[in-house]
Amino acid sequence: MSSLRERAQDARIIITCGPGGIGKTTSAAAIGLSLATTTAQRVLVLTVDPARRLATALNLEGIGNEISSVDLPDALGTLSVAMLDTKASWDALIRRHADSEANAEAILSNTLYRNITERFIQSHDYIAMERLYELVETGEFDVIVVDTPPTRNALDFLDAPSRMADFFSSRLLRWLIAPARGGVAALAAKPFTMVADRILGGAFIGDMSEFFMLLATMYEGFVERARAVEALLTLPTTCFVVVSTLEATPLTEAQFFCEELTKRHLQLVGWLVNRVLPLSLAASSFELDERAPRGITGTAKHRRRGDA
Amino acid sequence: MSGPLEESPALQNIGDAATRERISSILEVNLEAWSTVARRERRALDQLATGGVPITTVASRDGLVNDVADLVILGQLIMDTPSVLKSNDVSATPS
Ligand SMILES: Nc1ncnc2c1ncn2[C@@H]1O[C@H](COP(=O)(O)OP(=O)(O)OP(=O)(O)O)[C@@H](O)[C@H]1O
Ligand SMILES: [Mg+2]
Numbered sequence: 001m002s003s004l005r006e007r008a009q010d011a012r013i014i015i016t017c018g019p020g021g022i023g024k025t026t027s028a029a030a031i032g033l034s035l036a037t038t039t040a041q042r043v044l045v046l047t048v049d050p051a052r053r054l055a056t057a058l059n060l061e062g063i064g065n066e067i068s069s070v071d072l073p074d075a076l077g078t079l080s081v082a083m084l085d086t087k088a089s090w091d092a093l094i095r096r097h098a099d100s101e102a103n104a105e106a107i108l109s110n111t112l113y114r115n116i117t118e119r120f121i122q123s124h125d126y127i128a129m130e131r132l133y134e135l136v137e138t139g140e141f142d143v144i145v146v147d148t149p150p151t152r153n154a155l156d157f158l159d160a161p162s163r164m165a166d167f168f169s170s171r172l173l174r175w176l177i178a179p180a181r182g183g184v185a186a187l188a189a190k191p192f193t194m195v196a197d198r199i200l201g202g203a204f205i206g207d208m209s210e211f212f213m214l215l216a217t218m219y220e221g222f223v224e225r226a227r228a229v230e231a232l233l234t235l236p237t238t239c240f241v242v243v244s245t246l247e248a249t250p251l252t253e254a255q256f257f258c259e260e261l262t263k264r265h266l267q268l269v270g271w272l273v274n275r276v277l278p279l280s281l282a283a284s285s286f287e288l289d290e291r292a293p294r295g296i297t298g299t300a301k302h303r304r305r306g307d308a
Numbered sequence: 309m310s311g312p313l314e315e316s317p318a319l320q321n322i323g324d325a326a327t328r329e330r331i332s333s334i335l336e337v338n339l340e341a342w343s344t345v346a347r348r349e350r351r352a353l354d355q356l357a358t359g360g361v362p363i364t365t366v367a368s369r370d371g372l373v374n375d376v377a378d379l380v381i382l383g384q385l386i387m388d389t390p391s392v393l394k395s396n397d398v399s400a401t402p403s
Binding site: 003004005007008026027029030031032033035038051054057072242246251255258269271272273274275277278279281282 | 346347352356359362364366367368380382386388389390
């Protein structure tokens with residue numbers, strides 16, 4: 001049977017995804033290292049929350065959104081690593097889409113914005129995909145291996161771009177910006193703002209309206225961008241590897257994820273089943289294992305029960 | 309109870325007969341437990357294989373996944389281990 005290397009041969013993006021805590025980050029780093037050492041490619045690993053020792057091993061400490069390179073003396077290619085810094089990525093996104101420097105600064109210094117970037121609807125998921133798009137655009141890498149954030153729902157990051165586009169086209173947004181914009185919309189929204197004013201305080205509502213209004217000036221750029229990010233995921237050169245262990249709970253979640261990828265016609269190149277026990281152990285204890293030392297072989301026939 | 313592991317060459321030079329018997333029975337209990345888990349894993353793999361997506365299996369690396377050299381080895385296992393569609397083929401998996 002083919003190997004993952006063969007099946008992902010044409011991949012420009014390899015995404016490791018799956019349930020939490022089963023080795024997505026570790027696998028992404030390992031795949032990146034393998035590609036960089038054995039092929040003449042410029043490889044980038046985009047990682048999310050790496051364990052401390054892994055970050056140290058990859059030379060990744062406290063560097064925000066910057067890209068650092070890993071020293072690989074005998075490698076055929078090169079390896080760079082970047083960590084996802086949600087806040088820095090949001091700021092960069094705002095600067096890119098704001099129609100003026102002044103608007104960008106207004107948003108960035110808005111108290112609500114500062115609070116909301118951490119909690120903004122699926123901000124983590126969306127920004128991971130957004131950052132990926134940005135890195136692809138630089139043209140500096142032949143392959144990007146992407147680690148995915150631990151999400152409550154493994155599909156969140158897949159849906160994030162379209163949810164973001166929907167949000168910006170939504171009625172909700174129009175209502176939210178109404179008080180700042182004035183006019184008919186403001187009148188229509190009045191009952192809402194009056195209630196909100198009483199509950200939340202005028203300053204908060206003011207901040208919120210300003211924030212969403214400024215955000216609305218970036219509407220087209222945002223939607224366009226979100227659609228482009230979405231399109232990136234569906235390219236035939238974007239490959240998904242579903243990582244799981246064989247424990248029941250993660251496996252069920254991973255299987256569901258697998259079905260969803262298939263449903264969306266995304267390139268699923270394989271399962272990576274991590275941390276399995278040597279399968280020789282599954283043979284009737286050790287009887288069928290040719291590698292077992294003589295003296296053990298054949299002495300455990302009574303253990304055959306349950307052998308599949 | 310005299311365990312079959314007692315006859316193992318690996319145990320021949322350890323302690324006296326009573327010690328060997330004790331070690332072998334402990335090992336046997338452990339092996340039995342591990343093989344129960346391994347059989348459960350194998351059934352899960354069989355079930356997974358019915359989905360038709362190629363499966364690459366990687367053994368647990370005893371925590372050896374924290375420096376570049378370890379990760380290179382792990383990466384090679386991930387990328388170059390032949391994938392399986394049935395767990396019967398899994399004997400090809402390096403352990
Ligand atoms: N094959 C392996 N052998 C041994 N240890 C492993 C292996 N794969 C992963 N680990 C360890 O398991 C732990 C979890 O791995 P990792 O951080 O890669 O998971 P994750 O899926 O990215 O988690 P999260 O969903 O929280 O981001 C780490 O301590 C890692 O070192
Ligand atoms: Mg992780």
